[in-house]
Amino acid sequence: MAYDVNGVRKQFPALDEGAAHFDGPGGSQVPTVVGEAVAAALTAAIANRGSVTAAERRADGIVAAARAAAADLLGAEPGGVVFGRSMTQLTYDFSRALAKQWAPGDEIVVTRLDHDANIRPWVQAARAREVTVRWADFDPVSGELPVEAVTGLLSERTRLVAVTAASNLLGTRPAIPAITARARAAGALSYVDGVHLAAHGPVDMVALGADFFACSPYKFLGPHLGLVAAPPAVLETLRPDKLLPSTDAVPERFELGTLPYELLAGTTAAIDFLANLVPGDGPRRDRLLTSMRALEAHEDALLKQLDAGLAEIPAVTRYGSPTRHRTPTVLFSINGMPSAAVYEQLGQRGVNAPAGSFYAIECSRHLGLGDTGAVRAGIAPYTNAADVDRLVTAVRELAAGR
Numbered sequence: 001m002a003y004d005v006n007g008v009r010k011q012f013p014a015l016d017e018g019a020a021h022f023d024g025p026g027g028s029q030v031p032t033v034v035g036e037a038v039a040a041a042l043t044a045a046i047a048n049r050g051s052v053t054a055a056e057r058r059a060d061g062i063v064a065a066a067r068a069a070a071a072d073l074l075g076a077e078p079g080g081v082v083f084g085r086s087m088t089q090l091t092y093d094f095s096r097a098l099a100k101q102w103a104p105g106d107e108i109v110v111t112r113l114d115h116d117a118n119i120r121p122w123v124q125a126a127r128a129r130e131v132t133v134r135w136a137d138f139d140p141v142s143g144e145l146p147v148e149a150v151t152g153l154l155s156e157r158t159r160l161v162a163v164t165a166a167s168n169l170l171g172t173r174p175a176i177p178a179i180t181a182r183a184r185a186a187g188a189l190s191y192v193d194g195v196h197l198a199a200h201g202p203v204d205m206v207a208l209g210a211d212f213f214a215c216s217p218y219k220f221l222g223p224h225l226g227l228v229a230a231p232p233a234v235l236e237t238l239r240p241d242k243l244l245p246s247t248d249a250v251p252e253r254f255e256l257g258t259l260p261y262e263l264l265a266g267t268t269a270a271i272d273f274l275a276n277l278v279p280g281d282g283p284r285r286d287r288l289l290t291s292m293r294a295l296e297a298h299e300d301a302l303l304k305q306l307d308a309g310l311a312e313i314p315a316v317t318r319y320g321s322p323t324r325h326r327t328p329t330v331l332f333s334i335n336g337m338p339s340a341a342v343y344e345q346l347g348q349r350g351v352n353a354p355a356g357s358f359y360a361i362e363c364s365r366h367l368g369l370g371d372t373g374a375v376r377a378g379i380a381p382y383t384n385a386a387d388v389d390r391l392v393t394a395v396r397e398l399a400a401g402r
């Protein structure tokens, strides 16, 4: 069955306000079922997790359901899914836990393609342990991060490779399986930032070869939350700081304090929604793969439309190669016009496409865009051809000084 974007759009009350949303890479809009699931969990009888009262069992069930849903989304094990406030917070937590195993003179690899959330926690943890940081550079013209740019930095002292599965600025998708395989062969763990990828296509952690895969439900139609998936056996090797009475079991060992049950319920609802983008039968993992492939095809078609439209406007400069396989995310500027002004004037026309570095600050600087960045347009599950037309028309008018 084909992807029914009109049917999908009807389920997003936010779209009734009329804006064309290209701000999805910063956080997507949310379907009604997700809001309902959050409200239902908040207003039902609920207690701390346990097995004695119905209220305790409800909390326990919500957590178990969210771990199972996230595992289905990523091809991970439910027992290896760790929830936290955001990907940034979780990555800081994991950086400290992993750094306990590092010794002075060890090395880690980070990339300039990454969002700062997959750079700075590692750089700061490395500094605290006298560990050397090796920086992998992408090609600022094509926006590509060649495998060798990362693997050429590996040595027998490398403990960790932190790399993005998709750039939130350029949409570049590095060849993660090749990078993680070489990292593993060198004895290093890999921490893959999947925040931008998970919203746009099927994910298979095992095929990616990621020891850790981080993402954030609020980027894929869910509530504001982060999660990290890892094989439980890998989590067992880590000893994060934790309270004395809190459980030492995996994955709870990494989840500090009480989990936000209502947001976990919303996460499960978002993943179920994704699984139903193309209605079907069978296990949720299979439905997710089918739906996410259909979503990818839908978004790729809109990306082609957007690329073609922007290419016809001579005053538009776009960053990264439009021909490579990437997520449907376009970074551009209009010659002679500050990107902040483009952002503002697009907003006045009901087209939401913000400007900035979007915290991919190393990436923005390496592109020559400094800390200011450029305008980013991201396609989301609810984007349609009319939205893309609105964006291209508005950019054409601004470029013509209208």
Ligand SMILES: Cc1ncc(COP(=O)(O)O)c(C=O)c1O
Pocket (backbone or CB within 6 Å): 025, 026, 085, 086, 087, 088, 089, 115, 117, 118, 164, 166, 167, 168, 193, 194, 195, 196, 215, 216, 225, 226, 358, 359
């Ligand atoms: C690629 C990427 N990584 C990490 C993050 C940080 O995610 P969070 O807001 O959950 O900390 C973002 C958020 O924009 C992102 O786009």
